[in-house]
Amino acid sequence: MGAGQMKLMSVRQTDLGGGLGRLEADYVGEITGEVAGNHYVTLTMTVNENDDPARPMPFTSIGTTLLHSGAILGVTGSGFAVRTGKGHNALLRGTFRYSPSKDPKLAEFANMILAVELEYDAATNTLKGEGCEWK
Secondary structure, three states: OEEEEEEEEEEEEEEEEOOEEEEEEEEEEEEEEOOOEEEEEEEEEEEEOOOOOOOOEEEEEEEEEEEOOOOEEEEEEEEEEEEOOOOOOEEEEEEEEEEEOOOHHHHHHOOOEEEEEEEEEOOOOEEEEEEEEOO
């Protein structure tokens, strides 16, 4: 369906108490493929400082792609992030759902589920990956 690379723009951290924290990271970048455009996304994770750092962490995602055609495509999803063993780098895998605007050209995306794999590179603060239709 598409691939992209995004750059970290901002981070918010909230102490939830008991060693738990919520991390919200905002990214912006370019998406290529069938849904090409500028993409804006917020990834949210709950981190437990008392847990094994190798244990997968759940994440949620909410984003918007401003398509080159002028249409708008909402994207929501969730999955798990796991550290790769290379510094603070992580691999994120999950399922996402499109919520297209009323543009009839986007009707085919209205009921689509995507399988998504993303890589976070801590050294460059980038997130890159791709999504495929889950049939």
